Amino acid sequence: MKKFFAIALGILTAIGGFVDIGDLVTNGLVGARFGLSLGWVVVLGVVGICVFAEMSGRVAAVSGRGTFDLIRERLGPRVGLTNLVASMAVTLLTFTAEIGGIALALQLATNVNPYLWIPVVGAAVWIVLWRVKFSVVENVFGLAGLALIVFAVALWQLGPDWSDLWRQASRPLVPHDESHTTYFYYAVALFGAAMTPYEVFFFSSGGVEEHWTAKDLGVMRANVFVGFPLGGILSFAIAGSAAVVFQSQGIQVDTLGQIGLPVGMAMGQLGLALVLLGFFAATFGAACETGLSVGYSISQYLGWQWGKYVEPLRAARFHTVLLLSTIVGVGTLLTTVDPIMLTEYSVVFSAVALPLTYFPILVVANDRTYMGRHANGRLANTLGTFYLVVVGVAAVAAIPLMIITRAGQ
Amino acid sequence: MPDRANDPTDALRRVDLVLRVHDHQIVGPEGELLGNVDDVELAEVDGRWLVTGLMVGPAALSQRLPGKLGTWTHAVWSRLHPDREPTPVVVPMEHVTDIGSAVALDEWAARRLARTLGLELWLREFVVSRIPGAKGGSSDERPGDLVESASSEATEAAEGGSESEAALRPRPDGRPVSGLLGRTGLSPDGERLGRLRDLWALGGPRDGHPEPLRVTHLEFTSHRLGAELGYSADDRQGPALVRAFFRWLHRNDRVVPISALTGIDDTGRTVTVETTHMRHPFDQ
Incomplete structure (x- = not known):
């Protein structure tokens, strides 16, 4: 019974924790402009993150090593350092965007200017990273993030033409008023949002934090293969409700408030309250995950003691990195940069950084010296190789598409 | 631990130094993370080339970083080091107890290696321990205890080059x-x-x-x-x-x-x- 409860809790937090500011913004924006015609990218991205999260989780459970440990080990200190700088630039950008997202969610709830919220939010995120137990962070924000299910309920209540939505999703076409390049630019952005590298940094290091062993592989796989796809359905619901409300009116979505609006229209104040709770929990949870990922990765590259499973004084360098990244994130936001724009850039640059993370994971998950009989099987390798190609194409295409479309305009 | 029975290379007990030792995590007996193997020290002893030690820390890493970055890393390290002419930290091979996904040390070496982590000790004493709520050591220890013991160890090590410091020096005939x-x-x-x-x-x-x-x-x-x-x-x-x-x-x-x-x-x-x-x- 206890085990069943643990599995259920893991799955629920995986669902609630799946969506972050990148998914919220990109799905809302894409839904309003392209309907569900980019739904295939969400499916592609969710399967991809499942494949690689499972691999990195399995390596962490069997060998006890987090992802960046392995990156340095297999790429050497020089290439590993280039990789670290690129991956951390993207993760720090995402961290900043998440803090901005929390401030925007609080602005929607309180009408207080987000720039007043940003320092408060930064302090709150840091206190959580400093003092709150790892499992508490994961469970509380994951469960509260489940409030985003209101998007699915709202989509239902809005009473869309289901056959039309299904046709859009199953037979994707570029809408008449959009060019092919913008279509594929947003395809790359959605893919980057679904497969953000920090997710595997966090997932694998989290496995070490929770002392996974080979015995925990079943629970880990349940979280990944059930939790992540159900989380992906939330992405669909966000895009779908934006499509129903905005696409026919030709309205562009560029604020967090607009993304939540369909829920308000369908379900009134209760819906709005839940959507705000969902926004807050999803962005706050993801802010903790990205902040920790910065600390995990830098520490693992340099071999420092890291993790919340040891007392802070025993991981002084790790906690100093957490503190500094929070200061950098808050400082960046206070230059009055638009958090939504930051988010859009962060998902595209995530797409660029994808091969840096996923290639070493694929190689190490095949190393039979560490992994023994838990090394990749044929299915994991077929999917892994396929995704390596997809990820490579997305990474190469991202910057040219960004320039040609002037970031999707 | 990985399943050794299915391990193809284990029968030969062949260790590829770059693949299996370089850049691997070093852990102590309690699972504490003590650094990476930044380089490996070799020496010719009685006509045989032996691995004599694991080189750890910025000095060793700087040799493997390209150009200016390597030079600067080394310069910053030697400038900030309390010794006048610092030497790279080398853990003698006799104190390595396992080479797997991590390289494990015995308690003797783990304790001494932990005292060489200058940045960790400095940040612990001057930054992290001053933040409210800093904890370390077992629950009945006061927050300052770990810092005090760490810094007293550090001063002890700095004074008159105690036995522990000398123990982690490179061999005169060693080469990375x-x-x-x-x-x-x-x-x-x-x-x-x-x-x-x-x-x-x-x-x-x-x-x-x-x-x-x-x-x-x-x-x-x-x-x-x-x-x-x-x-x-x-x-x-x-x-x-x-x-x-x-x-x-x-x-x-x-x-x-x-x-x-x-x-x-x-x-x-x-x-x-x-x-x-x-x-x-x-x-x-």
Whole structure:
């Protein structure tokens, strides 16, 4: 019974924790402009993150090593350092965007200017990273993030033409008023949002934090293969409700408030309250995950003691990195940069950084010296190789598409 | 722990120094993370090349970083070090208890290595312990205890170069592996064999008992790309497409026994080897 409860809790937090500011913004924006015609990218991205999260989780459970440990080990200190700088630039950008997202969610709830919220939010995120137990962070924000299910309920209540939505999703076409390049630019952005590298940094290091062993592989796989796809359905619901409300009116979505609006229209104040709770929990949870990922990765590259499973004084360098990244994130936001724009850039640059993370994971998950009989099987390798190609194409295409479309305009 | 019975390379107990030791995490007996193997120290003892120590810390890492970055890392490290003429930290091989996904040390070495972590100790004392809520050590310790004990250890180590500091010094006859890697291998008649990419060794700690780790072969490659991915150590490592690519790329790789080594030229960055027993890494 206890085990069943643990599995259920893991799955629920995986669902609630799946969506972050990148998914919220990109799905809302894409839904309003392209309907569900980019739904295939969400499916592609969710399967991809499942494949690689499972691999990195399995390596962490069997060998006890987090992802960046392995990156340095297999790429050497020089290439590993280039990789670290690129991956951390993207993760720090995402961290900043998440803090901005929390401030925007609080602005929607309180009408207080987000720039007043940003320092408060930064302090709150840091206190959580400093003092709150790892499992508490994961469970509380994951469960509260489940409030985003209101998007699915709202989509239902809005009473869309289901056959039309299904046709859009199953037979994707570029809408008449959009060019092919913008279509594929947003395809790359959605893919980057679904497969953000920090997710595997966090997932694998989290496995070490929770002392996974080979015995925990079943629970880990349940979280990944059930939790992540159900989380992906939330992405669909966000895009779908934006499509129903905005696409026919030709309205562009560029604020967090607009993304939540369909829920308000369908379900009134209760819906709005839940959507705000969902926004807050999803962005706050993801802010903790990205902040920790910065600390995990830098520490693992340099071999420092890291993790919340040891007392802070025993991981002084790790906690100093957490503190500094929070200061950098808050400082960046206070230059009055638009958090939504930051988010859009962060998902595209995530797409660029994808091969840096996923290639070493694929190689190490095949190393039979560490992994023994838990090394990749044929299915994991077929999917892994396929995704390596997809990820490579997305990474190469991202910057040219960004320039040609002037970031999707 | 990984399943050793299914381990293909374990039967030979071959340790590829770059693949299996370089850049691996170092852990203490309690699982504490103490740094990475930033370099490996070799020495010629009684005609045999032995792995004599693990080099840890910025000094060792700086040798392996490119150009200015390496020079600066070294300069910053030596400027901030409390000693006037600091030496790199080297953990003697006798204190290594396991080489797996991590390299494990015994308690003697773990305790001494922890005292060399200057940045950690400094941040612990002057930054992190001053933040409200800082905790460390067991629950009945006061917050300051860990800091006090750590800093008293540090002062003890700084004063008069105590036994522990001397214990982690490099050997006078030792040379870092990174100084050999990348060197061009030459046959006696001057033919290029490629660049040195890895050194194979036999032995090493088993079940917590230290045993000498002896270098047996030198591995040369024409392409250093992907040299640390492991495809030349295990010819069945997947995925098939990636393996096929790297095996093709490394099709001209050559290994020679260490006994074939006839000369190390430090100025020309070359090593000279006899080629009578030269073979491809996968040939038996």
